[in-house]
Amino acid sequence: MIGIIIRREYTTRVRRRAFLLGTLLGPFVVALVMGAAVWAGLESEKPVKAYVADLGGLVTHWDSVRNAWVPNCPECFPERPGLAYRFGEKAMEEADFLASDFDVMVEFDDAILQHGKGLMYYEGVPSLTAQSRMQRDLSEAIERFRVKEESGLDYATYKRLKTDIALVGQDVVTRTGEANGRAAIGFAFSLLLFLQITVYGMHVMRGVVEEKSNRIVEVIISSVKPWEWMAGKVIGIGLVGLTQIVGFGLLGWAVVAFGGGWLEASGALAPGGMMGLEEPAVGLDWQTWLAAQPEWSFLLDVNWGLMVAATLFFYVAGFGLYAALFAAVGASVEQASAKNRSIGFPGLFEL
Amino acid sequence: MAQQLAVEIRNVVKEYGGHRALKGVSLEVMEGSVFGLLGPNGAGKTTLIRMLTGITAPDQGTIGFFGAPWTREHIRSVGYLPEERGLYKSMRVGEQALYLARLRGLSRSEAESRLRSWFERLEVDGWWNREVADLSKGMAQKVQFIAAVVHQPRLLILDEPLSGFDPINAQRIREAILAIRKDWGTTVLLSTHDMGSVEELCDAVALLHHGEVLLTGPVHTLREQARDGRIAVRYRGNAIGFADAIGATAQLLSSQLEEDPHFQRAVVQLAPGMELPEWIRQVSRSVDLWSVAPHATTMRDIFIHAVQHLPSQA
Numbered sequence: 001m002i003g004i005i006i007r008r009e010y011t012t013r014v015r016r017r018a019f020l021l022g023t024l025l026g027p028f029v030v031a032l033v034m035g036a037a038v039w040a041g042l043e044s045e046k047p048v049k050a051y052v053a054d055l056g057g058l059v060t061h062w063d064s065v066r067n068a069w070v071p072n073c074p075e076c077f078p079e080r081p082g083l084a085y086r087f088g089e090k091a092m093e094e095a096d097f098l099a100s101d102f103d104v105m106v107e108f109d110d111a112i113l114q115h116g117k118g119l120m121y122y123e124g125v126p127s128l129t130a131q132s133r134m135q136r137d138l139s140e141a142i143e144r145f146r147v148k149e150e151s152g153l154d155y156a157t158y159k160r161l162k163t164d165i166a167l168v169g170q171d172v173v174t175r176t177g178e179a180n181g182r183a184a185i186g187f188a189f190s191l192l193l194f195l196q197i198t199v200y201g202m203h204v205m206r207g208v209v210e211e212k213s214n215r216i217v218e219v220i221i222s223s224v225k226p227w228e229w230m231a232g233k234v235i236g237i238g239l240v241g242l243t244q245i246v247g248f249g250l251l252g253w254a255v256v257a258f259g260g261g262w263l264e265a266s267g268a269l270a271p272g273g274m275m276g277l278e279e280p281a282v283g284l285d286w287q288t289w290l291a292a293q294p295e296w297s298f299l300l301d302v303n304w305g306l307m308v309a310a311t312l313f314f315y316v317a318g319f320g321l322y323a324a325l326f327a328a329v330g331a332s333v334e335q336a337s338a339k340n341r342s343i344g345f346p347g348l349f350e351l
Numbered sequence: 352m353a354q355q356l357a358v359e360i361r362n363v364v365k366e367y368g369g370h371r372a373l374k375g376v377s378l379e380v381m382e383g384s385v386f387g388l389l390g391p392n393g394a395g396k397t398t399l400i401r402m403l404t405g406i407t408a409p410d411q412g413t414i415g416f417f418g419a420p421w422t423r424e425h426i427r428s429v430g431y432l433p434e435e436r437g438l439y440k441s442m443r444v445g446e447q448a449l450y451l452a453r454l455r456g457l458s459r460s461e462a463e464s465r466l467r468s469w470f471e472r473l474e475v476d477g478w479w480n481r482e483v484a485d486l487s488k489g490m491a492q493k494v495q496f497i498a499a500v501v502h503q504p505r506l507l508i509l510d511e512p513l514s515g516f517d518p519i520n521a522q523r524i525r526e527a528i529l530a531i532r533k534d535w536g537t538t539v540l541l542s543t544h545d546m547g548s549v550e551e552l553c554d555a556v557a558l559l560h561h562g563e564v565l566l567t568g569p570v571h572t573l574r575e576q577a578r579d580g581r582i583a584v585r586y587r588g589n590a591i592g593f594a595d596a597i598g599a600t601a602q603l604l605s606s607q608l609e610e611d612p613h614f615q616r617a618v619v620q621l622a623p624g625m626e627l628p629e630w631i632r633q634v635s636r637s638v639d640l641w642s643v644a645p646h647a648t649t650m651r652d653i654f655i656h657a658v659q660h661l662p663s664q665a
Contacts, residue, residue: 004453012441214437219498221452222404222431225423 002232009236013203014243023247048130051102052077052138053091055109059141059143060087075153077142099124106134110328112142123201124331154341185302192245200241201326208330234323238316245315249308260286279302355418357382357506357538358403363412365398365562374396374562375412380415380540380555385532386568387549388542389654390559396542397434399559400508402542404431418507427456430504434511434542437494438483445470445479448498453504462501471499473523488515496524503535510542528552548649558648559655565657570650577653581646582627584617585609587639593617596637600630618646 013019054060054069063070069087071077077085091107092100104126108118118138120131147158211217220229264286291297358380365373373395380386388396401407402414416420416428439447444468452462470476473493480484486494492515498506509528523599527550531537541552549556549570553589557567566573581604586593590606593615597603599622606617622628631643 001454004450008442008450016441016631150475186441216437217429217434217437218401218433219405219451220454221406221494222426222429223451318460 002228002235005229005232006225006239008234010205010239010243013237013240016155019240019244023244024251043187046127047082047084048126048134049086050104050106050134051092051097051100051176052087053083053105053107054089055091055107056112057089058108058112058145059138059155060089062089073141073144076144077137080133083130097121103260104130104134106137106138113146121308163235185299185307189307192248193311193314193318196241196245196315197322200237200319201322202253202276203237203240204234204323205326205330207237208327209333212331212333230324230327234320234327238319240321241319242312243316245311263289355382356380356415357384357417358386358540359413359415360399361413363399363402363414365395365407365410372562373409376559376562376564377412377453378557378564378567380538382538383532383536384554385528385539385541385552386539387553387556387650388559389544389549389556389650390565393561393660394559395562396559397510398562399511399544400431400433400540403506403508404429406454427502430455430499430502430507430537432495432499432507433507433510436492436513438486438491438495440482440484442483443474443479443495444481444483444486446471447483448494451498452501455504457502465501466497469501473497473527476604478519480542489517489520492516493520493524496527498529500531500537500546504537506538506540507531508540508542511544512541512544513545513548525552545650546654549650558654560658566653573653574648574650577648578646579620581618581620581648583642583644583646584619584640585617585642586617587613587641587654590615590617593638596634597630600625600633 023142047081060069060071069089071085071087079085086102092102092105093282097105103122103124105121106118107121112118120134126134144155147153147155155163208217211220218228224232227234257278287300291300356379358378360376360378362375362377363373364371371547376395376399378399388399390396394401398407401464402409403421405423416422419425442450445463446469448466449459449462452466453459457465458488467479470479473496475490475493475497478490478494483491483494492512496509496512499509507528512524512528516524528539528541529552532539539552541548543549553570555567555569556573558565568576593606594603597619601619601621604618604620607613608615621627631640634640
């Protein structure tokens with residue numbers, strides 16, 4: 001009997017449009033948005049030709065041989081496939097800039113040493129990647145200027161002396177390291193569990209209230225034992241939530257696997273590619289690329305098998321407890337309109 | 352062979368939060384009969400039915416089910432159509448009927464076979480794949496009736512089964528109830544306010560009022576008892592002349608003109624000791640009597656009379 005109830009509770013929900021949209025389209029939309037952002041980044045990665053107007057002569061000098069203004073530190077402004085620099089001591093008039101083949105004009109004078117800001121003129125916003133590169137190149141050039149002018153050190157010595165301190169945590173009992181990224185993963189999974197248990201716990205409560213209010217529960221209870229009805233409802237609806245979690249997992253895996261493969265194939269991860277990695281050590285496969293990203297490399301250290309198993313365990317155990325609580329609240333509510341006022345208790349307890 | 356008791360209720364008491372819904376109710380329902388459970392709203396009919404369907408249990412007293420004490424194991428032998436009916440709106444009609452039938456212990460193939468037959472019989476076969484939300488009230492009631500009977504229950508409990516049906520479909524359901532009783536020997540417990548259905552369907556009834564049984568027994572016995580010597584008379588003449596003619600031989604209970612103003616109908620109760628042949632002889636000397644017959648008391652009359660003449664209200 002209980003199997004029949006489980007089957008009804010499960011099948012009537014998983015074939016609803018809302019479930020299919022929530023399970024498939026939801027993560028797909030997230031993946032699509034992320035993909036669109038990457039695609040948009042690639043699309044806007046048209047070559048940028050920048051004119052650097054160094055009004056104070058801080059980072060450039062006149063090269064009589066080449067008969068042009070050149071950077072004091074050529075390595076600060078490398079020529080890249082997507083970004084080319086030209087330099088000058090004067091800013092261009094607006095009309096001249098619009099008539100020129102430059103996409104961007106960066107203008108600064110001595111005041112940049114105080115307020116750290118330069119002006120960027122453009123006709124059509126350059127990509128974030130190009131902006132980031134220009135900002136980084138100019139920062140390094142200004143930094144070199146200041147090191148030389150204000151400390152007398154050579155830049156190599158300065159770089160060697162410059163120190164960045166990082167705090168590495170370690171649990172004194174487990175001897176395992178703790179990283180913010182891992183905590184974020186834990187938080188994300190906890191949030192997923194909370195949402196799933198709440199949403200499907202409310203499904204149980206709504207089901208109980210509706211079956212009570214339309215009296216079909218009288219027919220059911222006159223056919224099966226009350227515990228069979230309740231257990232069937234909780235298990236059936238719990239399986240719906242579990243299906244959704246599995247759906248999220250599979251889709252997430254597919255996005256990472258196929259998305260990573262696509263990024264590899266597109267060459268976006270190659271040195272000088274979209275992601276802007278220039279170190280020769282970085283290879284073309286996405287896992288190597290990920291390992292080189294300090295913000296994301298922890299993803300490769302996470303024991304995903306354990307995470308999935310723990311998520312399933314806590315979902316099953318947690319749902320069993322809270323769904324019963326939601327059902328009890330639903331059973332105590334006389335009318336469907338009153339159920340919204342009764343959600344708070346199990347929700348608060350769950351939180 | 353002696354008929355077995357299908358349901359035997361003995362001194363059943365049920366209280367809800369200080370309110371005594373049933374005050375020592377005792378009833379007997381014979382196997383294979385159609386038993387009418389009558390009573391005004393709040394009389395305790397639904398409470399009694401819920402005990403027989405395992406939804407609630409008596410605080411005191413016992414319920415026997417085909418010769419054995421009632422247990423939850425018996426619910427498979429019960430078909431139940433509650434008064435306030437509901438279906439899952441998001442399911443298809445056939446799928447839902449299958450679900451309810453399978454909960455009654457039928458295999459999928461058996462359930463589908465029986466349901467298709469019933470759908471055809473009650474003319475809802477075109478609705479198998481439609482959404483429940485698309486059903487009219489009458490159609491939904493037919494589906495619920497089918498779900499209550501599809502497993503061929505030994506005891507079928509129908510709470511107001513005809514409410515909401517048009518006359519044609521109501522008659523179709525009445526015929527189905529009688530056929531179920533005849534074909535399967537199913538005992539039918541019918542809770543209704545429709546006295547026409549009681550007259551047509553029920554072999555016996557019980558009238559509940561404020562949690563007590565006011566009267567119970569076979570319909571023909573109750574009607575005979577309620578007649579209490581009253582006779583219906585059709586005569587030609589006027590009421591004053593008729594009243595003068597019967598004098599002290601009988602009490603004139605009612606008299607009314609027919610469409611033909613020369614004829615009247617009256618109900619009289621003979622005086623104690625007065626025999627009907629002698630009364631006819633005396634009255635016919637001065638009144639043109641056209642017909643004399645035992646007064647046909649309706650269940651509606653019995654119901655109203657019993658409730659209006661409670662000992663506490665006398």
